[in-house]
Amino acid sequence: MPPPPATPAEKFASLLTGLSLAVAAMSGGDRLSYFLIGLIIERIRPIKQAFGRLVAVIQAGTFVPRRYTPRRRPTQCRRWRESAHRRRVFVAGVTTDGLQGSGPRTAPAAVRGTV
DSSP states (O other), X not given: OOXXXXXXXXXXXXXXXXXXXXXXXXXXXXXXXXXXHHHHHHHHHHHHHHHXXXXXXXXXXXXXXOOOOOOOOOOXXXXXXXXXXXXXXXXXXXXXXXXXXXXXXXXXXXXXXXX
């Protein structure tokens, strides 16, 4: 008699086991360091354990999905306020810090006294 087909949970667990084995097989030569392999496997292991706990809770019939809270719509677009130390006061095309102004906020050349 053939074995029963694997459940999706068993398939996912075997997929994570295979992933861990594939990462471990990358050792040797110039491929991956043992330290990096250990980090990757330590990252995979909690995923596998959390999935196993989730499957156990679902099979026990005590699973309660999280409550969904929809995102709030953004109220109003807040304009970026320029800080006081960055502001320059343009007077006749020259800023208060002595830099020559440029762009649309600069006074015309006739006002600045140059032609």
